[in-house]
Amino acid sequence: MTKKNKPEIEVKDLTIGYGKNVVLENLNFQVESGEIFCILGGSGCGKSTLLKHIIGLYAPLYGDILIKGNSIVNADEQRRRKIMREFGVTYQGGALFSSMTVAENIALPLEEYTNLSEEEIEKTVEEKLHMVDLDGFGDYMPSELSGGMSKRAGLARALALDPKLLFFDEPSAGLDPITSAELDRLLLRLRDTFGATIVVVTHELDSVFAIANRVIMLDKQTKSIMAEGSPVLLRDTSPNEKVRAFLNRDGLKSDVAEELRITEVP
Amino acid sequence: MKPKTEQQLRAISRHFRPLLQDGTRPVEFIGRIAAEVPDLLRHGMRGRDFRYYLDLCGVQALPIVLLICLLMGMVMAINGQIQLSKFGQELLVADAVGLVVVKELGPLMVALVMTGWAGSAFAAEIGTMKLDEQICALETMGIRPESFLVFPKLSAMLLSMPLLTIFGNVAGILGGMLVGITIMKITPVAYWTRTLEAINITTFVLGVLKSFPFAILVTFAGCFCGFNAANNSQGVGRGATKAVVSSIFLIVVADVIITVLYSFIGY
Numbered sequence: 001m002t003k004k005n006k007p008e009i010e011v012k013d014l015t016i017g018y019g020k021n022v023v024l025e026n027l028n029f030q031v032e033s034g035e036i037f038c039i040l041g042g043s044g045c046g047k048s049t050l051l052k053h054i055i056g057l058y059a060p061l062y063g064d065i066l067i068k069g070n071s072i073v074n075a076d077e078q079r080r081r082k083i084m085r086e087f088g089v090t091y092q093g094g095a096l097f098s099s100m101t102v103a104e105n106i107a108l109p110l111e112e113y114t115n116l117s118e119e120e121i122e123k124t125v126e127e128k129l130h131m132v133d134l135d136g137f138g139d140y141m142p143s144e145l146s147g148g149m150s151k152r153a154g155l156a157r158a159l160a161l162d163p164k165l166l167f168f169d170e171p172s173a174g175l176d177p178i179t180s181a182e183l184d185r186l187l188l189r190l191r192d193t194f195g196a197t198i199v200v201v202t203h204e205l206d207s208v209f210a211i212a213n214r215v216i217m218l219d220k221q222t223k224s225i226m227a228e229g230s231p232v233l234l235r236d237t238s239p240n241e242k243v244r245a246f247l248n249r250d251g252l253k254s255d256v257a258e259e260l261r262i263t264e265v266p
Numbered sequence: 267m268k269p270k271t272e273q274q275l276r277a278i279s280r281h282f283r284p285l286l287q288d289g290t291r292p293v294e295f296i297g298r299i300a301a302e303v304p305d306l307l308r309h310g311m312r313g314r315d316f317r318y319y320l321d322l323c324g325v326q327a328l329p330i331v332l333l334i335c336l337l338m339g340m341v342m343a344i345n346g347q348i349q350l351s352k353f354g355q356e357l358l359v360a361d362a363v364g365l366v367v368v369k370e371l372g373p374l375m376v377a378l379v380m381t382g383w384a385g386s387a388f389a390a391e392i393g394t395m396k397l398d399e400q401i402c403a404l405e406t407m408g409i410r411p412e413s414f415l416v417f418p419k420l421s422a423m424l425l426s427m428p429l430l431t432i433f434g435n436v437a438g439i440l441g442g443m444l445v446g447i448t449i450m451k452i453t454p455v456a457y458w459t460r461t462l463e464a465i466n467i468t469t470f471v472l473g474v475l476k477s478f479p480f481a482i483l484v485t486f487a488g489c490f491c492g493f494n495a496a497n498n499s500q501g502v503g504r505g506a507t508k509a510v511v512s513s514i515f516l517i518v519v520a521d522v523i524i525t526v527l528y529s530f531i532g533y
Contacts, residue, residue, distance in 0.1 A: 081408035
């Protein structure tokens with residue numbers, strides 16, 4: 001009998017919010033090693049806020065978050081920074097440092113935390129750029145890149161220290177379907193080739209069905225997790241009508257049907 | 267009666283609590299940066315960033331500093347000439363311009379120019395970085411944004427502001443001399459000799475020394491307002507404005523304190 005691996009992330013009794021305003025409460029879930037885990041929910045339900053708590057940017061009102069068994073909530077400043085170095089984060093707009101070239105952006109964590117020589121850093125940067133299909137763009141400034149390229153460059157920077165845990169905040173937002181699909185393929189490659197665990201905040205359903213092993217769906221009204229599991233199973237068999245409607249885009253379909261009925265000429 | 271008093275006290279405390287919190291935030295900010303100084307001494311800072319800010323705060327700011335100080339020297343000389351000519355003491359214009367520029371106007375004007383030139387730029391840059399989640403990205407890389415972004419700026423300002431003050435002082439004196447030569451028909455040698463008699467090396471050094479605290483205040487105010495700017499474009503604009511206004515206020519307060527301290531040692 002094989003011993004079950006420790007989960008990469010454990011969220012325990014988590015309550016988050018701003019000041020006295022609770023956004024989500026009593027959340028409990030785990031992210032297993034080597035899976036793509038999506039956090040879903042409508043706009044304003046607290047997806048990105050939850051992500052920022054998991055990666056240690058915000059302190060929760062209550063509860064704990066363990067990254068590879070280490071609490072990021074109760075860690076002191078030094079320890080928290082050490083935990084943060086073990087994962088990579090890609091932000092909505094790429095969050096590239098605008099005063100540095102793409103290559104300098106990717107080199108920054110390598111310069112800060114490794115003893116690699118200049119040539120080795122240069123080689124690693126080229127490798128990472130190749131991974132995200134941005135060969136030859138090292139000398140570009142972030143302002144010269146398109147939205148999709150910025151996100152990929154941000155991903156290359158997140159991959160610089162070869163983390164086994166990656167977080168993505170709305171990776172497909174604002175991208176055309178082809179670029180979005182390319183990014184999905186890249187995430188699958190990272191999981192399958194490098195065994196990375198990936199947490200994605202999104203509400204792009206096409207992307208969710210293409211890449212997610214498991215999802216949690218957040219509910220703004222109850223401030224809690226509405227459903228957890230495989231996206232396909234939830235879409236087809238969830239007892240919760242709201243979940244099925246979300247995953248089937250039912251709201252949109254009925255709206256369109258209604259519109260068609262109105263405009264139909266008798 | 268009692269509950270009413272309690273209610274009033276609570277209302278007052280509610281009103282003042284945010285002010286108190288606003289007051290503690292700059293102290294906390296300075297504390298966070300100070301805590302990183304030992305680490306900075308061990309590892310140094312990114313040379314590229316330091317050179318960039320040295321260029322911005324030193325080389326690029328030099329022409330405007332020279333121009334403003336030259337013009338201020340001219341204005342002072344013209345005004346001085348009008349007053350002193352009543353007593354037939356036009357030559358004292360050289361003393362007045364030299365002393366005022368070196369002791370007060372040079373360091374102050376340079377600090378005010380740098381407030382608009384660098385302080386607002388620091389606030390806008392950091393505010394935009396916050397808006398674009400670049401600050402979050404630094405944090406999740408395990409890098410402390412406060413020290414990473416403040417130290418190169420602070421070092422560049424500490425190096426460039428005293429140098430700019432020296433250049434500004436010379437430009438101010440030359441402005442006065444220009445008026446002395448062209449309007450008052452004083453010979454350059456006579457004007458220069460009077461200036462050298464009026465100021466000595468101690469006066470000059472004490473004036474330049476003022477630029478160190480001014481550099482610290484402009485940098486801290488600019489960076490602090492950037493880090494505390496609201497997460498929208500208007501917030502970034504307001505952050506830059508706040509940086510300029512608070513820098514000017516802090517510089518004037520510091521100038522008063524330094525001048526009083528200098529007066530104790532007879533300068």
